[in-house]
Amino acid sequence: MATAINGDRNQSEQILALGRQNNQQESAIEVRNLTKRFGAFTAVDSVSFDVPRGSIYGFLGPNGAGKTTTLGVMLGLIPATSGTARILGHDIRTHLPEALQRTGAMVEKPALYPYLSGRDNLRLWAYLAGIDNLERVESSLAEVDLLQRADAKFGSYSTGMKQRLGIATALLRDPDLVILDEPTNGLDPAGQREIRALIRRLAKSGRTVILSSHLLYEVQEICTDVAIINNGRLIAQGRMEDVLHSGDSLELRIDRPEDAGPFLEQLPDVTKVELVDDLVVVRTDADNAGLINRKLIEAGFEVTELRPRQRRLEDQFLTLTGTDRGTGGAHDTA
Ligand SMILES: Nc1ncnc2c1ncn2[C@@H]1O[C@H](COP(=O)(O)OP(=O)(O)O)[C@@H](O)[C@H]1O
Ligand SMILES: [Mg+2]
Incomplete structure (x- = not known):
């Protein structure tokens, strides 16, 4: 009942x-x-x-x-x-x-x-x-x-x-x-x-x-x-x-990350390339994933992983509200 x-x-x-x-x-x-x-x-x-x-x-x-x-x-x-x-x-x-x-x-x-x-x-x-x-x-x-x-x-x-x-x-x-x-x-x-x-x-x-x-x-x-x-x-x-996804990056695992950096930097719409641990983090629109993958393979790199890197809203909130002003800027120029 x-x-x-x-x-x-x-x-x-x-x-x-x-x-x-x-x-x-x-x-x-x-x-x-x-x-x-x-x-x-x-x-x-x-x-x-x-x-x-x-x-x-x-x-x-x-x-x-x-x-x-x-x-x-x-x-x-x-x-x-x-x-x-x-x-x-x-x-x-x-x-x-x-x-x-x-x-x-x-x-x-x-x-x-x-x-x-x-x-x-x-x-x-x-x-x-x-x-x-x-x-x-x-x-x-x-x-x-x-x-x-x-x-x-x-x-x-x-x-x-x-x-x-x-x-x-x-x-x-x-x-x-x-x-x-x-x-x-x-x-x-x-x-x-x-x-x-x-x-x-x-x-x-x-x-x-x-x-x-x-x-x-x-x-x-x-x-x-x-x-x-x-x-x-x-x-x-x-x-x-x-x-959550605005300001997206791609995360790649590549066989020669040191060489991949300079190569990726000269691709269109790539604003920044960083090495984070053994991953290459590319600041770009997530829609660019296909293009970036193709260019890397054409240039003889072996790409074993490629995925969007979700910036947590927290990072964004801190960046946007300027709470971490100074530390965030320092990272960018490193
Ligand atoms: N009646 C008021 N007279 C003068 N300043 C005010 C008054 N009410 C709010 N403020 C100021 O306006 C700003 C926004 O306040 P408020 O809307 O309460 O912020 P929040 O709710 O996001 O914490 C604060 O700097 C606060 O001191
Ligand atoms: Mg309030």
Whole structure:
């Protein structure tokens, strides 16, 4: 019986997910030339990006990069200096209530009372938000996996559970778009894992999720798309695999690596050749693999291995954000 109910629920969730995807083709969020100045200080500098429907979108950047400010502007909490955002098709400058109608957000920590139960906190939250459908309280509790602890006092929750109840406040309206600002901040690894699992579930039910983070591995692990922001400027954005692979290199095992270096360097579109251990690393577009292989063989080299060398997003993040400025540059000239 229980499995039958579960089965039905899964099926209806899938249909719901399909419906959400089908009737909404355009981007969930379009941000255009968004700028926010605080006095003379530019916190967000002409930022533009698109969040595809159904994506788990990572907004990645070090502390102070401008993530919270950008999300705050998108939610109408902070007025933009210039530029705008469209959320679910509605321009926030002219149609903020419509833009936020199908949007749930947790940007600031919601005020939750330690002496009230999780359920009562959520009911109070729903009441204050004008949501009179108490079913939404129950389904939000279910979605963040807190039904079983719903009657325990909020104060007795672990930090991970507290954060999940916070996220439940963002789910009360059954939103199509969920915006979470650093949802794993301050959590231990177990709590972080719980939140990541929850975010995956939200996406599975057809919601678009945008989350900010200063943690690379987290974004790398769960996000389908990413934008990297630093000092208020967007420095990379796109599908995770594309951002991950940009600046690609090829890794080759060749019989005479010392001779292969100078030969490879004079090939078109090869920007750099390095010897790393006993491998030759060629900085070039990965599409060049075939050409490079042919040229090497024609020149009498024996190529026993040739494969794309994936630069970890981490390297890129560090290079892009300039965190390793100095060491990275030194390597390049070596
Ligand atoms: N109300 C404000 N007044 C002045 N400066 C601010 C204000 N809010 C944020 N900032 C500054 O804007 C920059 C970006 O902040 P924020 O968006 O909170 O970054 P992040 O969320 O990426 O850590 C920081 O340098 C911060 O000090
Ligand atoms: Mg922030």
